[in-house]
Amino acid sequence: MKEAEKPRTGNKFCCISKLKVFLLSLSLAYVGKTMSGAYMNSMYTQIEKQFNIPASLVGIINGSFEIGNLLLIAFVSYFGAKLHRPRIIALGCTVLSFGCLLISLPHFLFGRYHIESSISQWENFSVVPLCLVNQSLISLPTEEPSTGCLHTATVIGPFLGFLLASFCAELFVDLESVDAEDITITATDARWVGAWWLGILVCASLNLLAGIPFWFLPKSLVKEGESNESEEKSKKSVVPLQENDKDEAKQTMYEIAKDFIPFLKALFCNPVYMLFICITVLQFSAFNGMISFMPKYLEQQFGKSASDAIFLIGVYNLPVICVGYFFGGLFMKKFKINIYQAANIAFWVSLLEYLLYFAAYWTVCDTSPVAGLTVSYEGIEQVSYAENTLLAGCNRDCDCPLKVWDPVCGNNGITYVSPCLAGCKASGGTGKSVVFENCTCVAATGLSSQNVSAILGQCDGEENCDKMLRYFLVLSLVCSFIFSLAAMPGYMVLIRSLKPEEKSFGVGIHGLASRVFAGIPSPIYFGALIDTTCLKWGSMTCGGEGACRMYDIVTYRWLYLGLPAVLRGVSYIPSALILLILKKKLKSESQILLNAPVEMQDKEQEALK
DSSP states (O other): OOOOOOOOGGGTTTTTTHHHHHHHHHHHHHHHHHHHHHHHHHHHHHHHHHHHHHHHHHHHHHHHHHHHHHHHHHHHHHGGGSHHHHHHHHHHHHHHHHHHHHHHHHHSSSOSOOBBOOOOOOOOOOGOOOOOOOOOOOOOOOOOOHHHHHHHHHHHHHHHHHHHHHHHHSSTTTTSSSSSOOOOSSSTOOOOOOOOOOOHHHHHHHHHHTTTTGGGGGSSSOOOOOOOOHHHHHHHHHHHHHHHHHHHHOOOOHHHHHTHHHHHHHHHHHHHHHHHHHHHHHHHHHHHHHHHHHHHHHHHHHHOHHHHHHHHHHOOOHHHHHHHHHHHHHHHHHTTHHHHHHHHHHHHHHHHHHHHHHGGOOOOOOOOBBBBBTTTTOOBBOOOOOGGOOOTTTTGGOOSSSOOOOOEEETTTTEEETTTTTTTTEEEEOOOOEEEEEEEEHHTOOTTTSSEEEEEEEOOOHHHHHHHHHHHHHHHHHHHHHHHHHHHHHHHHHHSSSOGGGGGHHHHHHHHHHIIIIITHHHHHHHHHHHHHHEEEEEOOTSSSSEEEEEEEHHHHHHHHHHHHHHHHHHHHHHHHHHHHHHHHEEEEEEEETTSSSSHHHHHHHHHH
């Protein structure tokens, strides 16, 4: 018996086999792509704040990220098998890199970020009058082995993206031109904007580098460790492919695309495949909407900074998803699960996670007391969407601007929308250590007139919020793990519902449908619903309505958790139909096997797997 020969020099690239180079490069490309997507998802709230746009417009920006995929995915999935795949991947990486560069351009074109404030940062706070009768304050702006590699890469990429986003969100957006000592707001302030553009430049560089090796790889590769006899056969199969590249190039588009419509018709007539697309659209709509606005949810619900929120999402969710994928795939391989068993596992495991999901409704944090929005100026709890409730007897004569969001925390534990609306008459100190004094609205809650001061920023949340945040994160961790266990069996149902010649095209159409009906619209309607819960809109320098500064967190919670619950609940209807179809199919095929010869039974049984 001859020993397997090592790959020849022609099959190596810098002393490494070209197959390994391809797998490593493809893994890096997956990391770059998923890292870019996760990073952008994490930074939408920063973009919202810098450019003063509502959440619904952020949803449109998020959805537009899928439009490029929408235009090309079906054609690439079909024609990709007939063209030079490595070069197509290289072109995709390069285009993605330049796309990232384009996304970062607005930061450099629009100049410095102006922090919304009721008083000027360039003046001495100690001599600025705040609440004066009949005098308006001017609102001045301030400044398999291979498939294991790829699935792991799709989790490592988002994890790195979240870590990078957390780091960048901690840095002020104008870090290259503003001194840290001149910034009077903290990272937990609703007006804080992180350096979102910095991480995009990192993603652009990574994607550009990931595409370079693909330009130098051949169209076909010889497997490592083949024997001489196998290698000779592979020469006959691989070399002609390389020699026929010119012949393939001469083929007309009609000859390549002649099977496109029959393939498409076959997919539409496949009930399991079409029902699986319905499930994916509903489930992906719920997941995409939640993940797009989860940093905002943690900021508003639990009082976390954007940096902390992004970091917690990455740490608590992505590693357990990776573990779930691994064990789900291992279970499928070890027990040789057939398509019906896989559908059952995916259904019941997913349903278990869905029932656990409802526990999130009990992770409730007390509403932050903000005078005129969530409490009255006397400290009585009430939620108001009307702007005129910001005025009260203690500040009615101050002639304060109502559009500006410049919160201060009174020493009574209540936040006021601005120093003027707190009725403060004087201030002392500079920068972040400014103290506002003689605040008549703070005194209205019953404090003595000698102890009525306020400091910059919103008041800290209750200790109850930190405890509830821990419960929410642990619940999120458990749900992510359970749901990821069902991912591999579910994917097996998709793949095994297709004939071998339909798989590439079928997976492409599945991805196209998920983007058209879920990836693009879901962030838009999630954002529009979130906008309806806004209690206080910020203002733009031109006087228009800006980004939302504070939400009604109770209504926000019901909408944010309720909409995914409805979408996912509906998805179990097509899931149940798939189980019925597969059960009926398995029963009929078992009946055929009973009447078939023994040798045919073995082949049919193998086909079912």
